[in-house]
Amino acid sequence: MNTVAATARTQGAPLSATPLLSLDDVHAHYGKSHVLQGVSLQVREGELVTLLGRNGAGKTTTLKAIAGVVPATRGQLHFGGQPLQRMATHQVAQRGVCLVPEHRGIFKLLTVEENLLLAQRKKSPWQLPDVYRIFPRLQERRLNGGGQLSGGEQQMLAIGRALMNAPRLLMLDEPVEGLAPVIVEEIVAQLKTIKAAGVTILLVEQNLEVCTQLADRHYIIEQGCIVHEAYNAEFLRDEAVKDRYLGVGLV
Numbered sequence: 001m002n003t004v005a006a007t008a009r010t011q012g013a014p015l016s017a018t019p020l021l022s023l024d025d026v027h028a029h030y031g032k033s034h035v036l037q038g039v040s041l042q043v044r045e046g047e048l049v050t051l052l053g054r055n056g057a058g059k060t061t062t063l064k065a066i067a068g069v070v071p072a073t074r075g076q077l078h079f080g081g082q083p084l085q086r087m088a089t090h091q092v093a094q095r096g097v098c099l100v101p102e103h104r105g106i107f108k109l110l111t112v113e114e115n116l117l118l119a120q121r122k123k124s125p126w127q128l129p130d131v132y133r134i135f136p137r138l139q140e141r142r143l144n145g146g147g148q149l150s151g152g153e154q155q156m157l158a159i160g161r162a163l164m165n166a167p168r169l170l171m172l173d174e175p176v177e178g179l180a181p182v183i184v185e186e187i188v189a190q191l192k193t194i195k196a197a198g199v200t201i202l203l204v205e206q207n208l209e210v211c212t213q214l215a216d217r218h219y220i221i222e223q224g225c226i227v228h229e230a231y232n233a234e235f236l237r238d239e240a241v242k243d244r245y246l247g248v249g250l251v
């Protein structure tokens with residue numbers, strides 16, 4: 001039994017609950033390069049799960065395979081019990097899978113508010129006032145162009161846009177990379193609020209302190225395969241795992 005299953009049993013967690021997202025032996029290629037070599041993971045409704053690993057391990061490619069940007073060449077992907085493979089990106093998005101990519105993908109020539117309204121879905125539980133409540137900086141800068149924002153503000157706008165799109169699963173690729181510590185703290189607090197509102201989150205992030213402040217569970221990927229999974233409390237104690245797979249200790 002793996003560590004997560006064992007802990008879940010002792011905690012009495014409902015192992016039979018159908019996960020919101022499930023990947024089973026997923027492979028993906030870039031041309032002849034076999035990048036994902038059998039990724040299996042699950043994310044349950046309301047969880048915040050991280051995907052950790054060294055540079056080039058396959059984290060971004062896993063997110064892209066889920067979003068339908070990179071085709072899965074083998075294996076099964078299910079979301080809400082429905083198969084995702086061979087679906088176009090827009091069909092995956094319509095089901096509520098929302099990827100905030102590393103480059104953020106905001107419109108630099110549109111204002112903050114225009115960026116948000118463009119992403120709005122009529123039935124989204126997240127309307128402008130909700131997004132502004134979480135990100136007061138965006139409200140302050142609502143008439144500024146996307147290109148005039150700082151890196152942190154652009155990241156907040158990218159997450160705000162994703163919320164307006166009514167995500168059932170929010171996937172974030174390195175949301176705090178390159179940001180000043182004070183802004184990182186702000187974004188961590190905002191992500192805690194979004195998680196508390198019930199949004200399921202799959203997070204790729206190199207900053208382990210951020211990951212362990214937010215996550216319920218972690219997966220570690222190495223050379224396109226999941227090599228370890230653990231609940232947060234167990235992961236925090238396990239210096240050997242952090243050294244072995246990530247080459248870092250928590251400060």
Ligand SMILES: Nc1ncnc2c1ncn2[C@@H]1O[C@H](COP(=O)(O)OP(=O)(O)OP(=O)(O)O)[C@@H](O)[C@H]1O
Nearest residue numbers: 030031033035053054055056057058059060061062
């Ligand atoms: N468009 C592409 N074409 C060819 N190879 C790619 C492409 N994108 C990524 N790769 C390669 O696929 C492998 C996995 O890349 P991926 O971006 O998924 O890794 P990662 O774990 O997210 O790492 P990083 O933290 O450096 O972004 C790497 O060897 C990378 O060089």
